[in-house]
Amino acid sequence: xxxxxxxxxxxxxxxxxxxxxxxxxxxxxxxxxxxxxxxxxxxxxxxxxxxxxxxxxxxxxxxxxxxxxxxxxxxxxxxxxxxxxxxxxxxxxxxxxxxxxxxxxxxxxxxxxxxxxxxxxxxxxxxxxxxxxxxxxxxxxxxxxxxxxxxxxxxxxxxxxxxxxxxxxxxxxxxxxxxxxxxxxxxxxxxxxxxxxxxxxxxxxxxxxxxxxxxxxxxxxxxxxxxxxxxxxxxxxxxxxxxxxxxxxxxxxxxxx
Amino acid sequence: xxxxxxxxxxxxxxxxxxxxxxxxxxxxxxxxxxxxxxxxxxxxxxxxxxxxxxxxxxxxxxxxxxxxxxxxxxxxxxxxxxxxxxxxxxxxxxxxxxxxxxxxxxxxxxxxxxxxxxxxxxxxxxxxxxxxxxxxxxxxxxxxxxxxxxxxxxxxxxxxxxxxxxxxxxxxxxxxxxxxxxxxxxxxxxxxxxxxxxxxxxxxxxxxxxxxxxxxxxxxxxxxxxxxxxxxxxxxxxxxxxxxxxxxxxxxxxxxxxxxxxxxxxxxxxxxxxxxxxxxxxxxxxxxxxxxxxxxxxxxxxxxxxxxxxxxxxxxxxxxxxxxxxxxxxxxxxxxxxxxxx
Numbered sequence: 001x002x003x004x005x006x007x008x009x010x011x012x013x014x015x016x017x018x019x020x021x022x023x024x025x026x027x028x029x030x031x032x033x034x035x036x037x038x039x040x041x042x043x044x045x046x047x048x049x050x051x052x053x054x055x056x057x058x059x060x061x062x063x064x065x066x067x068x069x070x071x072x073x074x075x076x077x078x079x080x081x082x083x084x085x086x087x088x089x090x091x092x093x094x095x096x097x098x099x100x101x102x103x104x105x106x107x108x109x110x111x112x113x114x115x116x117x118x119x120x121x122x123x124x125x126x127x128x129x130x131x132x133x134x135x136x137x138x139x140x141x142x143x144x145x146x147x148x149x150x151x152x153x154x155x156x157x158x159x160x161x162x163x164x165x166x167x168x169x170x171x172x173x174x175x176x177x178x179x180x181x182x183x184x185x186x187x188x189x190x191x192x193x194x195x196x197x198x199x200x201x202x203x204x205x206x207x208x209x210x211x212x213x214x215x216x217x218x219x220x221x222x223x224x225x226x227x228x229x230x231x232x233x234x235x236x237x238x239x240x241x242x243x244x245x246x247x248x249x250x251x252x253x254x255x256x257x
Numbered sequence: 258x259x260x261x262x263x264x265x266x267x268x269x270x271x272x273x274x275x276x277x278x279x280x281x282x283x284x285x286x287x288x289x290x291x292x293x294x295x296x297x298x299x300x301x302x303x304x305x306x307x308x309x310x311x312x313x314x315x316x317x318x319x320x321x322x323x324x325x326x327x328x329x330x331x332x333x334x335x336x337x338x339x340x341x342x343x344x345x346x347x348x349x350x351x352x353x354x355x356x357x358x359x360x361x362x363x364x365x366x367x368x369x370x371x372x373x374x375x376x377x378x379x380x381x382x383x384x385x386x387x388x389x390x391x392x393x394x395x396x397x398x399x400x401x402x403x404x405x406x407x408x409x410x411x412x413x414x415x416x417x418x419x420x421x422x423x424x425x426x427x428x429x430x431x432x433x434x435x436x437x438x439x440x441x442x443x444x445x446x447x448x449x450x451x452x453x454x455x456x457x458x459x460x461x462x463x464x465x466x467x468x469x470x471x472x473x474x475x476x477x478x479x480x481x482x483x484x485x486x487x488x489x490x491x492x493x494x495x496x497x498x499x500x501x502x503x504x505x506x507x508x509x510x511x512x513x514x515x516x517x518x519x520x521x522x523x524x525x526x527x528x529x530x531x532x533x534x535x536x537x538x539x540x541x542x543x544x545x546x547x548x549x550x551x552x553x554x555x556x557x558x559x560x561x562x563x564x565x566x567x568x569x570x571x572x573x574x575x576x577x578x579x580x581x582x583x584x585x586x587x588x589x590x591x592x593x594x595x596x597x598x599x
Contacts, residue, residue: 075472078472086470090467091467092460092464092468093464094526094530095456095463099456100467103460103467103471103473104468104473106453116452117453117454118452119451119452119453119456121451148583148584148587150587150588
């Protein structure tokens with residue numbers, strides 16, 4: 001295992017008397033894709049929300065790059081390099097791809113025009129195109145408005161935007177909740193390939209999904225939750241569909257008992 | 258785990274048909290105006306196609322254009338500002354009242370514009386509390402027209418000859434309001450398309466949540482939209498007062514509908530987030546051109562209103578047709594791409 005980017009130790013989460021998460025340990029390595037599987041109500045989304053800072057755990061520690069951190073809000077986790085990818089709400093439809101990718105970190109022109117807040121469109125388009133090329137997903141000209149893109153292309157742009165925000169000095173983690181739920185076969189393939197390419201560049205992903213073939217194809221490691229407990233944590237190459245279904249349904253004994 | 262290398266889909270240029278349709282959508286209003294100019298030029302020859310008449314049209318369209326700029330920036334940023342007539346009346350009266358008490362013209366104008374900015378800030382701060390901007394600005398419209406009447410004592414403030422350099426005077430042969438419009442639209446267009454704040458303002462109108470998630474204070478840009486709109490309204494009020502050398506405290510809601518017609522002709526979506534000021538300017542000029550051409554031919558002015566309405570409805574239909582055709586063609590093109598790469 002390489003250096004861990006995000007580590008959760010003994011995370012408990014109680015809603016009143018309900019134990020949503022029970023002593024969960026998860027480690028996400030540098031550029032690692034971790035699949036989070038489980039039946040409905042197993043705690044996958046709750047765990048993802050703890051990672052993104054939307055929920056605060058009842059007890060337990062979160063470490064980013066080995067340092068203990070507390071996430072009081074989603075902006076804390078974003079600042080630490082852990083970013084949730086939102087599917088529908090992330091893009092400005094009427095603006096083009098380049099503007100969307102550069103929103104909030106615009107490149108200003110040099111000299112007096114820059115002091116007045118003038119944007120260097122050429123540099124922005126170049127950076128957007130370079131970033132998309134690096135991820136290998138330039139599917140449309142960066143001057144194309146987002147409203148003219150297909151669902152898969154939008155998801156790709158949303159992912160790329162999140163990816164560019166966590167690749168600072170140290171690569172961070174993207175949190176994806178059912179990234180392919182609304183996509184067709186071809187588009188799912190494209191998003192899958194994008195996740196792998198981001199991993200190769202050192203961006204780690206935590207992926208909540210119900211899609212077992214997707215998890216098997218894209219993940220390095222798979223964590224299975226069952227009723228708030230971690231029942232499996234295996235390299236994806238060392239397991240198969242039957243084992244996973246067993247852990248998800250509870251038919252198979254937990255690895256940790 | 259292994260994933261087979263994905264063939265990178267090459268960057269493809271838009272098909273020629275799509276580009277043509279987009280040209281019609283984005284630049285169609287310029288073509289329409291050119292057609293109107295040529296049509297009237299032939300039909301109403303020789304009176305229509307002259308420099309003097311061009312200045313007449315520009316001057317007549319100037320007020321509509323100023324108010325339309327305010328309405329347009331408001332809508333682009335996500336709020337229809339209905340307080341514009343009240344702000345205009347208030348700005349004119351504040352400037353007029355100050356001038357009759359011996360305050361220099363320049364200071365009076367600054368005070369009038371400051372009224373617009375202040376109204377914008379208040380509108381924005383109230384609307385941020387979660388109230389519907391239309392209702393909020395209807396409220397401020399009433400408050401402002403009441404205050405303006407109280408300030409002016411119920412009558413117009415006459416004798417504002419010091420403002421003539423903004424109204425009936427000409428510079429280099431061109432009427433002052435045309436200069437004002439030119440400066441306003443150049444500054445506004447540069448702001449919206451070239452500066453960080455302008456681009457963010459448009460983005461907030463398109464999807465405030467996405468802007469917030471990019472780590473930007475979206476609320477500040479919502480207020481900024483109201484401020485720009487209030488500033489344009491105050492400027493329009495000052496020019497109105499300058500043209501007749503008196504400040505009228507009665508707010509005239511009719512200017513909203515004129516301006517809205519120009520804005521809608523320009524294809525500014527009421528949903529927010531899109532629109533361009535040069536097209537709004539041409540929208541205002543089209544209204545002026547139709548009224549002027551029909552007047553030259555001796556046709557009753559109410560026909561101009563009817564023709565404008567027909568044009569507006571036709572432009573809506575065209576816009577709808579173009580967007581559905583473009584999206585259909587792009588879907589087909591995307592499917593063809595995949596066949597090639599596979």
